[in-house]
Amino acid sequence: MANELKVTIDGMEFSAQPGQTILEVARANGVFIPTLCHLQGTTNVGACRVCVVEVENARSLVASCAMPVSDGMVVKTDTPKVKSAQRMVVELLWASGDHNCLTCEKNGDCTLQDLVYHFEIEKPRFPMTSPGVLQDDTNEMIFRDLNKCILCGRCVRACNEVQVNEILDFAQRGSKAKVGPAFGMNYIDSDCYFCGECADVCPTGAITFKAARFAGRPWETRKVATTCTYCGVGCQISLHTHKGKVVKVSGKELHRQPNFGSLCVKGRFGFEFIHDPSRLTKPLIRREKGGALEEASWDEAYSFSGKKYQEVIKSGSSAVAGLASARCTNEENYLFQKFIRAGAGTNNVDHCARL
Amino acid sequence: MAGLAAAFGSGAMTNSIEEFEVADVILATGTNTTENHPVIASRIKRAVKSGKTKLIVVDPRKIDLVKYAAIWLRQRPGTDVAVFNGMMRYIIKENLHAKEYVETRTENFEALQACLEKYTPEYVEKISGVPASDLIKAARMYAEAPKGSIAYCMGITQHTTGADNVKTIANLAMLCGNVGIEGGGVNPLRGQNNVQGACDMGCLPNVYTGYQQVANADARAKFAKAWGRELSDKPGLTIMEMMEGAHKGEIKAMFIMGENPMVSDPDLDHVGASLKKLDLLVVQDIFLTETAQLADVVLPAASFAEKDGTFSNTERRVQMVRKAVNPPGLAKPDWQILAEMSTACGYPQSYNSAEEIFTEIATLTPSYAGITYQRIKNVGIQWPCPNAEHQGTKFLHKDSFSRGKGLFHAIGFIEPAELPDEEYPFCLTTGRVLYHYHTGTMSRRSKGLVQRYPESLVEINEVDANKLNVLDGDMLMLNSRRGTVSAKAWITDRVAPGVVFMNFHFDEALVNKITNPALDPVGKIPEYKVCAVSVQRAG
Ligand code: SF4
Ligand code: SF4
Ligand code: SF4
Numbered sequence: 032m033a034n035e036l037k038v039t040i041d042g043m044e045f046s047a048q049p050g051q052t053i054l055e056v057a058r059a060n061g062v063f064i065p066t067l068c069h070l071q072g073t074t075n076v077g078a079c080r081v082c083v084v085e086v087e088n089a090r091s092l093v094a095s096c097a098m099p100v101s102d103g104m105v106v107k108t109d110t111p112k113v114k115s116a117q118r119m120v121v122e123l124l125w126a127s128g129d130h131n132c133l134t135c136e137k138n139g140d141c142t143l144q145d146l147v148y149h150f151e152i153e154k155p156r157f158p159m160t161s162p163g164v165l166q167d168d169t170n171e172m173i174f175r176d177l178n179k180c181i182l183c184g185r186c187v188r189a190c191n192e193v194q195v196n197e198i199l200d201f202a203q204r205g206s207k208a209k210v211g212p213a214f215g216m217n218y219i220d221s222d223c224y225f226c227g228e229c230a231d232v233c234p235t236g237a238i239t240f241k242a243a244r245f246a247g248r249p250w251e252t253r254k255v256a257t258t259c260t261y262c263g264v265g266c267q268i269s270l271h272t273h274k275g276k277v278v279k280v281s282g283k284e285l286h287r288q289p290n291f292g293s294l295c296v297k298g299r300f301g302f303e304f305i306h307d308p309s310r311l312t313k314p315l316i317r318r319e320k321g322g323a324l325e326e327a328s329w330d331e332a333y334s335f336s337g338k339k340y341q342e343v344i345k346s347g348s349s350a351v352a353g354l355a356s357a358r359c360t361n362e363e364n365y366l367f368q369k370f371i372r373a374g375a376g377t378n379n380v381d382h383c384a385r386l
Numbered sequence: 387m388a389g390l391a392a393a394f395g396s397g398a399m400t401n402s403i404e405e406f407e408v409a410d411v412i413l414a415t416g417t418n419t420t421e422n423h424p425v426i427a428s429r430i431k432r433a434v435k436s437g438k439t440k441l442i443v444v445d446p447r448k449i450d451l452v453k454y455a456a457i458w459l460r461q462r463p464g465t466d467v468a469v470f471n472g473m474m475r476y477i478i479k480e481n482l483h484a485k486e487y488v489e490t491r492t493e494n495f496e497a498l499q500a501c502l503e504k505y506t507p508e509y510v511e512k513i514s515g516v517p518a519s520d521l522i523k524a525a526r527m528y529a530e531a532p533k534g535s536i537a538y539c540m541g542i543t544q545h546t547t548g549a550d551n552v553k554t555i556a557n558l559a560m561l562c563g564n565v566g567i568e569g570g571g572v573n574p575l576r577g578q579n580n581v582q583g584a585c586d587m588g589c590l591p592n593v594y595t596g597y598q599q600v601a602n603a604d605a606r607a608k609f610a611k612a613w614g615r616e617l618s619d620k621p622g623l624t625i626m627e628m629m630e631g632a633h634k635g636e637i638k639a640m641f642i643m644g645e646n647p648m649v650s651d652p653d654l655d656h657v658g659a660s661l662k663k664l665d666l667l668v669v670q671d672i673f674l675t676e677t678a679q680l681a682d683v684v685l686p687a688a689s690f691a692e693k694d695g696t697f698s699n700t701e702r703r704v705q706m707v708r709k710a711v712n713p714p715g716l717a718k719p720d721w722q723i724l725a726e727m728s729t730a731c732g733y734p735q736s737y738n739s740a741e742e743i744f745t746e747i748a749t750l751t752p753s754y755a756g757i758t759y760q761r762i763k764n765v766g767i768q769w770p771c772p773n774a775e776h777q778g779t780k781f782l783h784k785d786s787f788s789r790g791k792g793l794f795h796a797i798g799f800i801e802p803a804e805l806p807d808e809e810y811p812f813c814l815t816t817g818r819v820l821y822h823y824h825t826g827t828m829s830r831r832s833k834g835l836v837q838r839y840p841e842s843l844v845e846i847n848e849v850d851a852n853k854l855n856v857l858d859g860d861m862l863m864l865n866s867r868r869g870t871v872s873a874k875a876w877i878t879d880r881v882a883p884g885v886v887f888m889n890f891h892f893d894e895a896l897v898n899k900i901t902n903p904a905l906d907p908v909g910k911i912p913e914y915k916v917c918a919v920s921v922q923r924a925g
Pocket of ligand 1: 189190194196197198199223224225226227228229230
């Protein structure tokens with residue numbers, strides 16, 4: 032690279048590109064700097080100041096997420112001064128809310144909790160004050176408890192800069208500051224599209240997924256990477272399962288093509304059909320024309336179909352037709368047309384995507 | 387997709403989703419992207435907000451994307467060809483087209499040029515209602531962009547002139563040299579998760595996997611050898627023709643996997659009558675759908691969360707589907723059911739895993755040949771991917787089109803099959819809403835989605851609502867020559883006066899009972915986007 036820069040972090044020299052931030056260079060080289068408000072792909076606001084580092088010749092500590100590197104820059108991430116500043120930030124944030132991890136959905140998957148542990152803070156030195164905000168439990172998808180909000184603004188940036196749904200914003204300032212839809216509305220009364228991005232990026236338990244509440248701790252759930260079953264974007268999603276049930280869908284674990292962690296309301300919240308009691312669980316056959324559909328074993332269903340099929344095929348291959356599915360997998364669609372083409376001997380195969 | 391294949395030689399999205407963010411201009415037409423492909427819409431909105439990209443929306447409805455558009459052309463439903471012909475005529479007249487590209491990479495330009503002559507901005511305004519000055523502005527903006535991308539969806543294809551509409555869009559893109567470049571292209575956004583894959587896998591009457599023609603003797607011989615059976619060289623029937631055949635008693639047995647034509651087809655009564663005449667109807671699905679209720683045999687299938695396999699997304703990316711939970715009761719993955727059913731019908735098949743089937747697909751399909759489960763473990767690969775070293779293809783037609791030269795089609799404007807008249811004075815157009823999907827079998831079983839959008843709504847303009855003395859939430863009755871549906875009114879400027887919009891997700895308000903089953907002669911797609919109705923307050 033023509034204009035590669037040299038940066039020293041904690042005594043190690045790394046090469047960097049112009050425009051990269053200190054945080055980016057550190058992360059790219061495996062140097063840990065704690066962050067809370069930083070959200071990849073959005074404006075670096077440097078608001079929470081938990082990512083501060085020492086830069087040689089700078090007058091005060093700098094927020095590494097917002098500071099671009101320059102050639103020859105010397106950075107220290109682990110001096111006592113840095114550590115105590117970072118620790119202070121975490122301590123103040125902890126004290127500013129109602130962080131009762133015992134029942135919090137984020138327990139075990141919370142950045143604030145991780146940092147409290149990281150800095151070995153047993154108890155904040157400041158009095159713990161819950162803001163006493165009402166919880167928003169008015170909709171079936173997203174649960175909000177702003178008493179756990181650390182005002183990092185990630186949800187606001189996710190909603191405005193990633194999804195560009197432009198619902199969330201900060202309201203008021205100082206100790207009364209709050210994030211949410213305009214006019215302090217609940218989600219359900221606002222124009223929210225329920226993409227769920229805000230909940231996915233919230234580092235604490237302030238915005239969580241309703242269906243996942245009390246449905247399994249993060250360490251008890253299994254996460255399976257798969258592809259959304261709704262539209263043709265094919266978002267990469269993570270199905271969180273607990274006791275054989277899907278309890279949550281998230282995107283953030285899979286920051287990759289084609290959706291880079293973003294989902295929409297269908298992919299995010301449209302999974303309940305999987306465990307709907309009206310799912311078909313047994314083969315059904317109509318033993319008499321005009322009769323009712325009755326339960327049968329797989330063997331009976333196959334032999335019943337096979338027998339009728341043999342009668343039909345006597346009048347020629349072209350008496351058979353098949354409709355495959357834009358819902359099913361490639362493997363299934365392949366087998367389907369193979370069955371119709373090679374098995375029945377006709378090209379009468381189509382699917383419903385014309386509709 | 388037939389329209390695109392005719393122009394370029396291949397019927398898929400030419401470019402990639404991420405390229406919307408590097409386009410200079412995006413022309414979105416017949417796609418309500420924020421509701422149907424929300425994650426793509428976010429990309430488009432991000433591109434616009436960054437200031438690098440300008441958006442042109444051509445749509446009869448004031449969809450949410452209009453908020454981000456530099457120009458919005460609100461054409462009368464079904465007049466797309468006139469609008470795009472008008473843009474092209476202006477572009478050529480002003481010498482804004484990509485002359486070298488047209489000369490070296492395309493053919494039949496003269497025929498196109500001749501047919502465009504009469505589409506003056508004024509003439510187009512008369513047909514479509516789009517002001518001449520806006521048309522000119524949009525034409526300039528698209529033609530002057532170094533990289534112009536066109537995105538479209540069912541708003542373009544679900545017309546009796548669907549294939550014409552697509553060819554016209556292809557004309558416009560080629561005219562400005564926008565096909566075969568990064569950030570450009572003609573991009574049909576696929577509505578369902580694996581439409582692309584179902585087509586790629588040969589679930590079409592005239593092609594095997596990877597669009598290898600059944601009429602081609604070499605292709606037929608290859609598949610006959612692999613499958614161990616003689617194969618027919620006669621292209622099969624399309625879905626609408628199958629229904630017709632069943633009605634006449636020529637089709638006697640049908641297998642339907644995971645589809646519900648009893649809700650999605652136009653003219654539903656006819657479909658029901660046809661399916662009832664079959665000697666054998668086998669349906670495999672996850673729910674007892676309206677179609678399954680008519681079946682002789684219903685087989686319980688696994689949902690996407692209960693099986694392994696792959697889906698191919700709208701940008702040709704083959705991606706993994708993985709089993710997360712067990713299917714309920716005795717339900718099984720469709721691939722297992724198919725192998726067993728095939729065996730029961732005298733053509734034995736057996737596979738141990740979905741992966742084994744995929745390997746067979748790759749050996750028979752040049753565009754999938756280089757793809758394996760191992761390679762797409764983390765990130766999917768975009769076909770064509772001809773060999774194990776190939777990284778996949780981000781955009782198509784780079785140095786030449788799949789068919790060699792890009793083919794211009796000279797296409798004149800034709801009115802929709804049914805126009806409003808005295809008896810049926812409104813134009814009904816149909817589509818989807820954000821919170822639901824297709825026939826609602828999945829989305830309507832999710833509490834949150836139902837809470838947000840609990841019942842079907844008819845979008846109607848305030849001007850019409852006032853004339854009919856209708857308030858928000860009043861029950862409306864819509865009549866067409868084919869039937870009647872009722873649903874609540876939503877008074878909104880999303881639709882123009884004289885136009886009403888309804889979705890097709892709710893079986894209590896089956897809009898396809900009244901839509902026009904008239905088909906596009908090429909694509910055999912029904913005209914869901916335009917029919918004539920009368921509107922009254924119910925009760
Ligand atoms: S769910 Fe989506 S639209 Fe709603 S507030 Fe969160 S990010 Fe914004
Ligand atoms: S709700 Fe969560 S993401 Fe939003 S500001 Fe509060 S802590 Fe940050
Ligand atoms: S999450 Fe939404 S946008 Fe993504 S594939 Fe699913 S339905 Fe489409």
